[in-house]
Amino acid sequence: xxxxxxxxxxxxxxxxxxxxxxxxxxxxxxxxxxxxxxxxxxxxxxxxxxxxxxxxxxxxxxxxxxxxxxxxxxxxxxxxxxxxxx
Numbered sequence: 275x276x277x278x279x280x281x282x283x284x285x286x287x288x289x290x291x292x293x294x295x296x297x298x299x300x301x302x303x304x305x306x307x308x309x310x311x312x313x314x315x316x317x318x319x320x321x322x323x324x325x326x327x328x329x330x331x332x333x334x335x336x337x338x339x340x341x342x343x344x345x346x347x348x349x350x351x352x353x354x355x356x357x358x359x360x
């Protein structure tokens with residue numbers, strides 16, 4: 275048997291790449307992080323000063339949930355982008 279066998283290069287193997295659909299949050303995570311923080315601030319204002327009405331309380335809770343969700347998701351996207359650059 276020969277000592278040095280012919281080995282295939284890694285580039286010869288075809289790799290399948292899955293196409294990801296880009297969304298606004300994934301393409302601009304910093305902007306949506308700021309929007310999420312703004313919604314959190316608006317909800318805090320509505321809870322502290324305008325929560326006498328049930329509708330304002332519901333709007334405050336809705337903006338709080340959306341703001342926290344946007345902020346968390348955008349922070350995850352920012353860390354993934356920073357890790358892929360390193």
